[in-house]
Each structure stands twice: as structure tokens, then as C-alpha cells.
Amino acid sequence: MRYVHALPASLEPPRQMGAPAFADVVAEHLDPVYRYLVYLTGDRTAAEDLAAETFEKAFRTWRRFDPRRGAPRTWLCRIAHSAAVDWFRAEARRQRREDAYARDAAEVEESVFADGLSPALEHALRTLTPAEREVVALRVLLELDGPAAARVLGISATAVSTRLGRALKRLEEEMADVGV
């Protein structure tokens, strides 16, 4: 199922040469960006907030977006990554302040990362670090190529490849431990 909402014309900033309308970008990329953020944070509520923040930032800087320098998805993921890192930073500060900190709501939730995943895969994804889940989301779910994922993560394409290999290996190992 795909949600396609048409933005009112007033919400569309003047588009530059070759750039799609922002309404089209929202319609096309909200789901992938949201999924990416869910994988990265492991928290759907946080992912919603971050997705909203991402698109708000994207709208503010929409005039600066240059389609020749990268696809809208890569650009949005880069904004989302930055927003998520800030969220992690804030969470870490909060964790330091509060003694009894736990994301219990996320832990007890049956399916965090997607509906329809096997429990083993869901469990295995939870055991991965955010960085590992992030690279899986970018390369496998969002199907970004190596250089695009490297731009989002701020690392080299080789490092992306290495990180992806390790993440998939861990994923397989965790799933094997559960008994798949």
C-alpha cells in the first residue's frame, strides 16, 4: 500500500532547473525515509518525529537542493542521518541524567522494524548496532548504491561495503542462534 497525497500548490516552493516539486518528493520518499529512521533508531515514535523534522529541514533548504549533485533520496537520508545523530546525542545525555533509562516500549513491541518480519529477523535486527542497521537500511531497503550510501554516512564506499558485510554476517549469525 502506498500513500500518495497531493500537496496544495501553495506548499510548493519555486522549483529550480530539473528539480522535482517538493510535493512529489514527499509523496515518493516519506516512506523510505521513515523506514530508514526506524531501522536507525529502532524506535517508531522517534522515527516519526525525526521524519517530520527531516522534511521540515528539507523544505527549508529545498531551494539549495541541486539534483545534479545527488538524488533526492540521498539528500533526504543525509538530513535524516544528521537529525538522528542529534537525537542519539540527546538520548545519551538523557540516559546519563536518568539512572533508570530503558526503551522498554520499543523492547516489548512485537514488531519495530516492519510488519511481517519473522521474529528471528526482528530479534536479529535488534541486536545490531544502529550503525549496522543503518547501512542495511540504506543498501538493502532503500537500495542506495555504495557511493550514495557513503555520502549519507560520511565515510568511504569501501567502508560502507565492509560495514554492510559485517552487519549481514551478524544478522545471519543472530538468526542462526535463534534457530532459523
Added chain:
Amino acid sequence: MSAFEIGAGRLEELLRGQEPRTQAEVRQVALFAELRGGALHAPDALRSRVLASAPAARRSFALRRPPRRLVLVAVPLALAAAVAAAVVHGIVGSGSGRADRAALQANLRLPRSVGKHAAAEASAPKALHGGGSSSSNGDFSTAASGSLEQSLNDKLTPVGPIPSTNRLVHADARLSVQEDSASALSSATSRATQIVGSLGGYSQSVQYSTAHDGSASAFLDLRVPVGSVQKAVNRLSGLGALLNEQTSTQDLEQQLTQQTNQIIGLRRTIAAYEQALQDPSLPAAQRVILQVRLSNARRSLTQIRRSRSGTISSAATADVSLTLTTKHGAAAIRQKRGRLGRMFHGAVGFLGIEGIVVLYALVVLSPFIVLGGLGWALWRERRRREERRLLAA
């Protein structure tokens, strides 16, 4: 065999949708399919929230200006302003050239009877009519032969302003003359001393130096009676090829009047003090005070009298600085460029000055820029490490 052992290249191929060949690859592709098959869509509430936040974001966007664009506009604007300033400087500095040359030629060629008033009005209006100081500057290359020297001595009007005989004026002249050889320079030095002596003046100082390459130079500091300064300048400029000439006059009339008035005032004051001191009924304390004041007034009178004598003697003689040289480095500054050439030359010179200023600013600011850049790089590296640590937890 796990994903890590499949190999990066092969993993890329599987991600692009190629068919699996091994059992491990089949498992890997199945994992991809399961991950991609999981249904996860942005909730309607989120979609509404995104749409609702867009107009607010748009309002704040209007207040922002992309800094990169500002830089892209500001840098060319600054460069254009610098070039425009240089061009304006070049245009203003180039002058007409014709008027200067005409005045110079008039001064050099017109007989005294014809050119006296015109040349004097053109070159030294202030010195003749209004007091204050004036100067004229002529840079040219003239091969002065013996006949020219004679001609200058006999017929020509002076190049610079003529000191008036009616007013008290101090004259100053600077000449640069090039000689063909060191021996010619030596004889020109002697000749210059003789010229000045014959006009009632004297040489304050003479410095003569020679270099290994055969070039030589002499610097003569001459004193000439004011009445003979124009004659002296004419004769000295004919000692060789005239490279440069500067003459200036300073009106001392006002200064002398001031000093005279001060002397008169002090004399009256002293007379008043002396008269008061003759009074026998004057209290002792006041007598002492008056005596001190009288003493001070007398001292001031002596100083001002001395200054006035200095002013008068300064007006009596003119300072003439003569530079004789054989060096090619001091070659004549030729005025062969057209107005366009002078403008271009001036503009290039001004751009050079601008470049020096920018370079100087960069030299001064570079430590701060380097420190700032270093700080920024350290801060960024720290953020990256923190980010890696946060995402690896």
C-alpha cells in the same frame, strides 16, 4: 559461508538483483527479500504533520539567505570594486599631460620678456599672490648640451616658481642630473660648487661615491642667495641630462609678521612690569611675582628675536639639493606614454597596492585563520568520533 565471506563485489551484484549461485548466496538473497518485504509505511499522522509543517518552514525560509550564494556574489563584487577603484585612480592620475608639458616647454623655451608673467602665473600663483607654499615638479629627460646650458643661462625663464622680491620667501629646489661618465660627474661636481660660489652661495655638504661597476653619484647640499636661485637652478640643470626637478617656495611673510607682533607685545609688557617695579609702595610679595614675570618675558623676547632672525636668514638663502649620477638605475623617467598608457600604468600600480594591502591583511589574519581552521577540524573530528560511538552502541 556467510555474507562476509561472499565478497564485496559479489554482494554488490546480489544487491543489484543477480541470480544467486551458491547456497550462501541463496540465503543472502532470501534475507534481502524478507527485509524488503516487511511492510512499513509512514503513518497518516506523520504525513499530515509533514504537510502541516511545510508552510511554517517556508515562512522561516524567507528570512534566510544561503551563505554560499552570498559569497558567490560578494567575492566578484569586491573584485569588481577593486578593479573599478584602480581604473578610476588611473584615469584621475593620468591627467591631460598636454598642459603639463606645455607649461614646462613654455618655461624652458620662452624668452624672459615674453614668458615671465605667463610662466609665473601658471606655475607659482600662490607664492606670488597669496602666500603659503607652492611647488612644481618636472620629470623629463633632456640631453643637455653645452649650448643648451648657455641658452638656459642667458635666455630661459626658471622652471620652478620664482621667489618674489617684495615678500619674504623661502625657496627650495631639488635637481637630479645624469652624467655620461664618472669623470664627467667629478667635473660637474666641481663645476656646481663653482657656480654656487660665483652666485654668492656656498656648498653646505658634498657627498661623492663610486661603485665597482664604474657608476658614481654625488649629492650636493647647496645654499644660494634667494635672488640668485633661479640663475643657479638654470645653470645647475645644464650640467648634464636633467632627470628630475622639484622647486618649492614657502611664504614667510605671515610668520615674520606674527613674530614682530609678539616682540612688540612683549616689549610693552616688559615696560609695564619695569614701571610697576619702580613703585616703592609695592608689597614685597607682589614685587617678587612681578620680577619673575619680567624675567620670563625677557627670556621669551630673546627667543622670539632669535626665531625672527632665523626666519629672515631662512628667507635670505635658498636650499638647493643637487644629485649627480651616472647610474642607469636612475634613468630619466620618460613621459613618452600616452594618456591611455599612463592610465593603465596608474591602474596597475593601484592594483598592486591593493594586492599588497590584501597580502598584508592575509599575513596578519593567517594565524587566526589557521587556528580557526584547526579548531573547526578538531571539533568536526570530535563530532564524528562521538557519532561513531553513539551509533556503535
